[in-house]
Amino acid sequence: MKLGLVFAMLARDLRSRLRDRSALILALVAPAALIGILSALVEGPDTDDISLGVVSDSSTLATALEQGALTSLTEDGTLAVKEYADLAALRKAVRADKVAAGIAVDDGALTVVRNPDETIDSAIAEALARSTARSMDGVGQAAAAIQALGVTPDPQALATALRTSGSNVSEAEGTEGIDQKTQIASGMATFFLFFTVGFGVLGLLQERRQGTLPRLLAAPVRPWQIVLSKVLVSFVLGLASMIVLIGFSTWVLGAQWGDPLGVAILTVCGVTAAVGTVSLVAGLVRNPDQANAAQSMIALVLGLLGGSFFSMARAGGIAAVASKLTPHYWYGEGLVRLTGGRDWTAALEPAGYLLLFAAVVGVPGLILAGKAVRS
Amino acid sequence: MNAVVAMVRANLLRLVHERSNLFFLVILPMLIVFALGTAIGGTASYRVGVVDGAPTEASTFVRDRMDDVARVEVVDYDDAAELRDAVARRSIDAGWIVDGPADASGASAAVVPGAVVPAYRWLAAPSSDGMDLRTAFDTAVADSTSLQQVTAGVAQTAGVGADEAAAAVAAAVEAIPGTEVTLVDAKAGEATRSSIRAVLAAGQLTLFIFLTSLTGAGYLLISRQLGVIRRMRAAPVPVSAIILGEGVTRFLIACGQAAIIFFGAMVLFGVDWRSPGAVLALCVAMALVGTGGAMLLGSLGRSEQQVSAISLAISLAMAALGGSMQPLEFFPDSVRTLAFVTPHAWMNDALWKILVDGAGFAEVWPSVAVLVAIGLALLVAATVALRRHLK
Numbered sequence: 038m039k040l041g042l043v044f045a046m047l048a049r050d051l052r053s054r055l056r057d058r059s060a061l062i063l064a065l066v067a068p069a070a071l072i073g074i075l076s077a078l079v080e081g082p083d084t085d086d087i088s089l090g091v092v093s094d095s096s097t098l099a100t101a102l103e104q105g106a107l108t109s110l111t112e113d114g115t116l117a118v119k120e121y122a123d124l125a126a127l128r129k130a131v132r133a134d135k136v137a138a139g140i141a142v143d144d145g146a147l148t149v150v151r152n153p154d155e156t157i158d159s160a161i162a163e164a165l166a167r168s169t170a171r172s173m174d175g176v177g178q179a180a181a182a183i184q185a186l187g188v189t190p191d192p193q194a195l196a197t198a199l200r201t202s203g204s205n206v207s208e209a210e211g212t213e214g215i216d217q218k219t220q221i222a223s224g225m226a227t228f229f230l231f232f233t234v235g236f237g238v239l240g241l242l243q244e245r246r247q248g249t250l251p252r253l254l255a256a257p258v259r260p261w262q263i264v265l266s267k268v269l270v271s272f273v274l275g276l277a278s279m280i281v282l283i284g285f286s287t288w289v290l291g292a293q294w295g296d297p298l299g300v301a302i303l304t305v306c307g308v309t310a311a312v313g314t315v316s317l318v319a320g321l322v323r324n325p326d327q328a329n330a331a332q333s334m335i336a337l338v339l340g341l342l343g344g345s346f347f348s349m350a351r352a353g354g355i356a357a358v359a360s361k362l363t364p365h366y367w368y369g370e371g372l373v374r375l376t377g378g379r380d381w382t383a384a385l386e387p388a389g390y391l392l393l394f395a396a397v398v399g400v401p402g403l404i405l406a407g408k409a410v411r412s
Numbered sequence: 413m414n415a416v417v418a419m420v421r422a423n424l425l426r427l428v429h430e431r432s433n434l435f436f437l438v439i440l441p442m443l444i445v446f447a448l449g450t451a452i453g454g455t456a457s458y459r460v461g462v463v464d465g466a467p468t469e470a471s472t473f474v475r476d477r478m479d480d481v482a483r484v485e486v487v488d489y490d491d492a493a494e495l496r497d498a499v500a501r502r503s504i505d506a507g508w509i510v511d512g513p514a515d516a517s518g519a520s521a522a523v524v525p526g527a528v529v530p531a532y533r534w535l536a537a538p539s540s541d542g543m544d545l546r547t548a549f550d551t552a553v554a555d556s557t558s559l560q561q562v563t564a565g566v567a568q569t570a571g572v573g574a575d576e577a578a579a580a581v582a583a584a585v586e587a588i589p590g591t592e593v594t595l596v597d598a599k600a601g602e603a604t605r606s607s608i609r610a611v612l613a614a615g616q617l618t619l620f621i622f623l624t625s626l627t628g629a630g631y632l633l634i635s636r637q638l639g640v641i642r643r644m645r646a647a648p649v650p651v652s653a654i655i656l657g658e659g660v661t662r663f664l665i666a667c668g669q670a671a672i673i674f675f676g677a678m679v680l681f682g683v684d685w686r687s688p689g690a691v692l693a694l695c696v697a698m699a700l701v702g703t704g705g706a707m708l709l710g711s712l713g714r715s716e717q718q719v720s721a722i723s724l725a726i727s728l729a730m731a732a733l734g735g736s737m738q739p740l741e742f743f744p745d746s747v748r749t750l751a752f753v754t755p756h757a758w759m760n761d762a763l764w765k766i767l768v769d770g771a772g773f774a775e776v777w778p779s780v781a782v783l784v785a786i787g788l789a790l791l792v793a794a795t796v797a798l799r800r801h802l803k
Binding site: 058059066070074077079097128131132146148151152153154159160161166168169170173174175178185190194198204205207214215299308332333334342349350356370371373374377388 | 415422432435436440443444446447457496497499500502503508509528529531532533534535542544546547549550551553554555558559561562564565566568569570571572576577580581583584585587588590591592593594595596597598599612616619688715716717718720721722727728729732733737738742744747789794
């Protein structure tokens with residue numbers, strides 16, 4: 038009945054934690070509220086249809102623009118075109134947000150009027166102008182070359198020969214990247230996880246201060262059983278909070294975490310890493326005050342470097358190395374590897390690093406904590 | 413007044429004696445600067461990855477053209493999976509994979525009749541920047557094949573061989589100037605990518621000034637629990653003087669932490685605050701708000717654990733709602749209005765005006781005034797709460 042005692046202690050601790058409001062705030066309320074707020078924000082401002090202003094004259098360039106590139110887009114309704122008298126009028130209209138961006142034909146040249154606030158529409162206008170210029174130039178150059186070869190160019194035949202079908206650029210499959218809601222939810226859930234797991238192992242220090250630890254030891258309970266029960270409390274609390282937050286973000290907010298088995302493996306390993314971290318804290322400090330301070334410090338530093346607050350993906354040098362030393366980084370990396378519909382095996386390498394982290398900090402932590410309980 | 417000075421002195425001594433405080437006072441702000449500086453830094457460039465196992469003339473042309481685009485850096489990757497992961501974790505903005513002519517499908521043959529050109533697969537995380545990059549890329553690819561297309565067309569129409577057609581086209585390209593495409597911006601100097609990055613950094617400044625000053629709540633709580641405050645009352649020191657003494661200490665500390673972040677970002681990472689005086693004024697005002705909040709929480713709280721949990725939760729939730737994690741400008745309108753119930757929104761809005769619109773203190777002083785008013789109101793509320801508690 039060695040484990041029976043462990044489970045009895047575990048059950049008692051879990052019951053008391055459920056009544057502890059600070060545990061509930063840190064494990065569930067705060068992260069859920071933050072995930073909710075931040076997810077609402079990524080919906081972003083409302084976008085409207087693409088509208089372009091055009092200034093044209095009677096030149097062939099204007100005809101090429103209006104009958105070539107513009108027609109195909111206006112016909113399927115993705116684009117609304119408004120005509121303006123001259124470049125000045127078009128610029129004024131863009132500045133006043135009447136149209137998102139514009140193209141002006143003037144004396145055989147094209148001017149793209151961009152709007153720094155409408156980057157996508159501006160990019161479309163630029164693309165239209167460049168493709169029009171390219172096909173105009175192509176027709177002109179081809180006609181000149183044919184004439185130089187001593188053949189009278191037949192415009193109809195030339196146009197057919199130069200008309201291209203299809204494109205040699207395609208979208209690569211499965212590159213949509215990690216969905217922003219999942220990124221937010223995982224960042225916040227892992228950040229608060231390192232506070233949540235403290236309510237188990239760090240209870241050892243509380244018991245010692247209250248004098249309940251020596252009394253427990255007087256009963257037929259071995260020190261390792263006490264430590265194990267506290268570790269299990271941490272583990273159960275951490276896992277429960279992660280499961281609730283993953284469920285909340287998936288079903289309420291529509292986050293897409295990826296392959297369930299992969300996420301489950303990552304989460305169990307992530308919680309183990311967090312429990313290892315607080316075990317080390319429990320083994321090193323002497324009283325609950327120090328434990329709280331040390332735990333907050335570690336949670337903040339790891340969260341900051343691991344990218345819970347802002348992405349460290351673009352960091353280079355020492356910061357990039359430091360980031361990779363945190364479990365937060367590897368949890369996020371695991372989710373990245375699961376994107377694009379990959380199966381659970383994609384998460385195994387990051388999960389391995391999480392377990393390595395757990396072993397490096399957790400094993401010495403548990404040995405020290407065990408010693409502290411005996412003394 | 414002597415009592416206030418004595419309290420500030422005693423508090424500061426107590427603070428210096430506990431070594432773990434050093435972390436929150438100096439190391440945490442430094443670390444924030446370090447993380448912010450490396451994550452946001454001064455460079456405002458796009459990074460685009462490429463996987464090209466067997467470079468051809470056309471694929472090298474495309475690569476060089478992308479490298480020439482302003483603020484774009486092209487980075488090589490060994491395989492497609494590596495590139496995909498880099499885009500997925502957003503360490504690069506976009507990328508492309510070149511499938512050599514050998515693997516190119518029928519689609520590429522249709523682009524240039526009778527010739528086989530490389531096929532490209534484009535990857536980008538969904539964002540407005542990706543769209544700009546895609547336009548640049550499509551233009552580069554189209555340009556890389558346009559000469560081949562024209563040559564093929566000439567060969568077909570004139571009924572001559574490929575080499576003869578190529579020579580004639582080359583001569584025609586020399587002789588006929590291309591159509592000029594000029595780009596003009598209708599609005600000057602609106603939100604650019606680099607200033608938005610600065611705004612994101614500034615949002616974190618707001619978050620951490622408030623967070624670090626709110627941690628002061630625990631100190632007032634301990635003084636209360638140990639009965640120090642009851643004994644001081646017996647001295648007799650009025651409640652307002654106690655709040656003032658505790659408040660001044662916390663305020664000085666919060667200002668010190670803010671200064672480390674502010675100057676650290678400037679000196680170590682060359683962050684340009686554009687109007688440093690105005691930003692500093694906002695920091696000091698925000699430190700006052702944090703101090704007020706800390707005093708109120710310290711007067712109301714029951715246990716240290718509860719106070720630290722609540723202060724962490726409040727700081728982060730307010731920061732999220734107040735535009736510290738995502739610029740206010742990108743909020744949906746209704747949420748943006750709601751955001752201004754937080755002091756964070758007032759500071760972040762003012763920082764946006766300073767960093768993006770180039771405003772100075774003359775334009776943002778109303779925000780500073782609002783923050784000071786919130787800070788003072790919180791201090792008054794704390795005094796009332798503490799007095800009630802002592803009765």
